[in-house]
Amino acid sequence: ILNVEQSPQSLHVQEGDSTNFTCSFPSSNFYALHWYRWETAKSPEALFVMTLNGDEKKKGRISATLNTKEGYSYLYIKGSQPEDSATYLCASDSNDYKLSFGAGTTVTVRA
Amino acid sequence: DADVTQTPRNRITKTGKRIMLECSQTKGHDRMYWYRQDPGLGLRLIYYSFDVKDINKGEISDGYSVSRQAQAKFSLSLESAIPNQTALYFCATSDLRGDWLYFGPGTRLTVT
Numbered sequence: 764i765l766n767v768e769q770s771p772q773s774l775h776v777q778e779g780d781s782t783n784f785t786c787s788f789p790s791s792n793f794y795a796l797h798w799y800r801w802e803t804a805k806s807p808e809a810l811f812v813m814t815l816n817g818d819e820k821k822k823g824r825i826s827a828t829l830n831t832k833e834g835y836s837y838l839y840i841k842g843s844q845p846e847d848s849a850t851y852l853c854a855s856d857s858n859d860y861k862l863s864f865g866a867g868t869t870v871t872v873r874a
Numbered sequence: 875d876a877d878v879t880q881t882p883r884n885r886i887t888k889t890g891k892r893i894m895l896e897c898s899q900t901k902g903h904d905r906m907y908w909y910r911q912d913p914g915l916g917l918r919l920i921y922y923s924f925d926v927k928d929i930n931k932g933e934i935s936d937g938y939s940v941s942r943q944a945q946a947k948f949s950l951s952l953e954s955a956i957p958n959q960t961a962l963y964f965c966a967t968s969d970l971r972g973d974w975l976y977f978g979p980g981t982r983l984t985v986t
Binding site: 767794795797799805806807808809811812814818820852854856861862863864865866867 | 915975
C-alpha cells in the first residue's frame with residue numbers, strides 16, 4: 764500500500780494572496796499524479812493529472828509541479844479567492860494501476 | 875443530468891443487515907471504482923473493475939463484495955453491516971490509465 768502524504772493538514776490564506784502545499788509519494792513504479800478539489804457536501808473534482816511521460820491535463824487556474832525522482836508535487840493557488848476554499852486531495856498512481864490518496868490539505872480563504 | 879449517479883444518497887441501517895449501494899455512469903468508461911472516506915483519512919479503495927469481466931480487490935475489501943452488471947453499473951454490497959462500516963462511499967469512473975477520476979455524489983452510510 765502506498766503512503767501518500769500531504770502537508771500541511773490545513774491552512775488559512777488571505778483573499779488575494781498566493782499559497783502552495785505539498786504532496787509526497789513513493790517514487791518507485793510511479794505512473795501518474797492526480798490533484799482533486801473537494802468541497803463540503805460535494806464530490807471530489809479533478810484539477811490535474813500529470814504522467815511520467817509528461818502528459819498533463821488540467822482544469823482551472825491552479826498550477827502544479829511534479830518531481831518524480833524525489834516523489835513530491837506542489838499545488839499553487841495564485842490570487843486566492845473565497846471560492847478556492849476546499850480540501851485538496853493528492854493521489855498517486857503507481858503499483859497495480861490503483862490510485863492511493865492522501866488525507867488532503869484544507870484551505871480556507873479569508874475575505 | 876449527472877454523469878455518475880449513486881443510490882441511495884443516505885442510508886441508515888442496523889448491524890447485521892445486508893445493504894447494496896448502486897452506481898451508474900453515462901460516460902462510457904470501462905473503469906469503475908468504489909472508495910470509502912473516513913474523517914482524517916484519505917479515500918481508500920475498496921474494489922475496482924477495469925471492464926465487465928474484471929473485478930479486483932482494493933486496500934480494504936474485507937466485508938464488502940461487488941458486482942459489475944454492465945459497463946455502466948457497479949454495485950457495492952455489505953453482506954452483514956457493522957458499525958465501523960459507517961462512512962461516506964464514493965463511486966468513480968475513469969477512461970484510460972492516466973486519466974482523472976469522475977466521482978459520483980457519494981452515499982453516506984450509517985450502521986447502528
